[in-house]
Amino acid sequence: MAQAGRKQRILLRAAGASVLALGTIAVVGGAFRGFSPSANVSPVVTEELALETTDEDSRVLSLVNLEPAERAETLEAIASERGSLEQARARYLLAADLIRQGRGGSALPHLEGLEDDYPVLAPAILAQRAQAQTATGDAEAAMATWQRLLDEFPESPMTVEAKEALGAENEALLQEAIARFPAHPRTLQIVLNKLVENPNQPELLLLLARHGVDLPDVTGVLDRLVAEYADQLTPEDWEAIAFAYWENLRYDDAGNAYANATPTAVNLYRAGRGAHIGDRRDDALTYYQQAIQEFPEAPETATAMLRMADLARPPESGLLYLDQVIQRFPDRAGEALLQKSELLDQLSSPDAASQARQTLLTEYSDSAAAAELRWGLAERSVEQGELAAAQTWAAEVIEQNPTSEEAPEAAYWLGKWALDQGNEAAAQARFEAVLQRYPESYYAWRSATMLGWDVGDFTTVRYQQPDVQPLGHRITPPVGSDALIELYKLGQDRDAYAHWQTEFTNAKEPSVSEQFTDGLMRLGVNDNLDGIYMISTLRRRTDPTEQAEYQSLRQQTAYWEALYPFPYMDVVESWAAERQLNPMLVIALMRQESRFEPKIRSVVGAVGLMQVMPSTGEWIAGQIDLTDYNLEDPDDNVKLGTWYLDYTHETYADHSMLAIASYNAGPGNVDDWMNRFGLDDPDRFVEQIPFPETKGYVEAVFENYWNYLRLYNPAIAQQMERLNN
Structure with a gap:
């Protein structure tokens, strides 16, 4: 069903929801506490009104x-x-x-x-x-x-x-x-x-370019401005057009527009990056070089140098740019050293490559690049049968890079390896540590299964029927006017969103609290794709102050409740029951497939909530004697999608990991992998999936499933609470 590139936002945004959508969803949660609230979040009332309730x-x-x-x-x-x-x-x-x-x-x-x-x-x-x-x-x-x-x-x-x-x-x-x-x-x-009355009004087209970035047909507006009014546009106009193209993933066109905007570090870098993505190598080099020369200290300059190293001809000339990053940008030095070591390996310079890696591990030990290197060395050690070395490298990831993307995986495998060695006490401690330190991760779910929690395993999760109880109150936005916040708390999403659109004037460089609020407002009007994106990408903040603010935010239940909403739950529960499927597994898959956008289409043509390919939908309809259906209709889409998910489960004897992998990559690929890798250790099987997209897809679906459980299943929530006390 889901073929290439499903995880990428570029595919999900292909048919994004209109900014004018008026639908609502239940974004639930307790009052949002402890995070940059606006100065006055309580409604103003007359003296006659008694504020007797919180x-x-x-x-x-x-x-x-x-x-x-x-x-x-x-x-x-x-x-x-x-x-x-x-x-x-x-x-x-x-x-x-x-x-x-x-x-x-x-x-x-x-x-x-x-x-x-x-x-x-x-x-x-x-x-x-x-x-x-x-x-x-x-x-x-x-x-x-x-x-x-x-x-x-x-x-x-x-x-x-x-x-x-x-x-x-x-x-x-x-x-x-x-x-x-x-x-x-x-x-x-x-x-x-x-x-519509008069299409030839460039001032109105420019207004849409500046303020209608999320309109479904805004790229047509941008195309008209560029094609028909280019000679009338100011550098500020070009920047607005470029930003709108960039937000709508038209990177090549955005690069051309940024080239006409006022030369800033961001604009020049994006001009180069757009050309780079558009395979205009000479243009990319020109704009990257201009950014480096005119803004030598800007953060974008470091990124431009790393891109220049990728484009360098001959390849060895890229070492000059990487060395400049190492010397001038300490916060990017680790990334440059890792890239340098890989380039030196390609140039058959193993000693120099080894030295670069050693410098990375000693001088930039806490960097994300060091975590990536350590975990890569751990995996290589496993392949070579050197388990003790793998354990050492994995332990270093936990100790030196505890907040890295690799840390949950390293922590889980330390538990698995301890179990393989017969050290059950050490394994239990490791698995509990994963649940405590990385509770939102796929590896937390795997750890819970290893500890015997009632959360389902690969072979049993299909028939689990977890009790799910969404919380009572909506999340309180951390910023916004009193009227906006009161409207939102009352579920008046259309009006709250309209207020936010007039108040949110910092879309290009939002604060952490503004971006989180923007995500909430989008979720409220059923723009689930962009709402989840805005909230989930807060983790990318690199400024230390902003990263600290994000780390504070992610400690709040409200953050996770916003990331895992429950739209279309009635439809999901109905068809999951019909197919004897765990409804939480269905909604977890749906979240990964479409971010709950009923009319979205991928670049390969998959449609709707469960991303059903039209040809597959036609085949399924023939199997169930369905003559009239619409893949953009939530009920029809879930009816067909759950039938296919049931089919993939039956194909693989209710082994949900194989069923989910097949849903993404097709049964032919899964059969091939089973023949190559076997199923003695399903965790190892997942690690060996040769398609990075499918490996990530499997992990993401089960991570979604786990997060719905830990947030909304009272029994699991209580177990997590006891574990952390």
């Missing part, structure tokens, strides 16, 4: 993730209470539910005078009232309410909807919306409508 105790917030019909009766009861924040929240949520149900008239009593009792959401309350009045056919009252919103709250993002509603009679209001709130989703729609 968010954790709020009855209304505990209902947010329920369907409107499930919460209506309880909300009605709370709404009848007098003088509390809970009452105000209940009235607002009831009104919002009724308006979405087309019952605007029933919503109006709940909104009556609510702006006075609930001032933090006063603009939103007026907008709701206008919508309810429109729904009842009282256009005059609706227009008056929209006008009141404009008059009393001119700085609120909610005024964009008022200006849009009143703009039919007053074009100036639409222009005001464009000028004041250019990034607001409704403003972008206003601009798109204007371009």
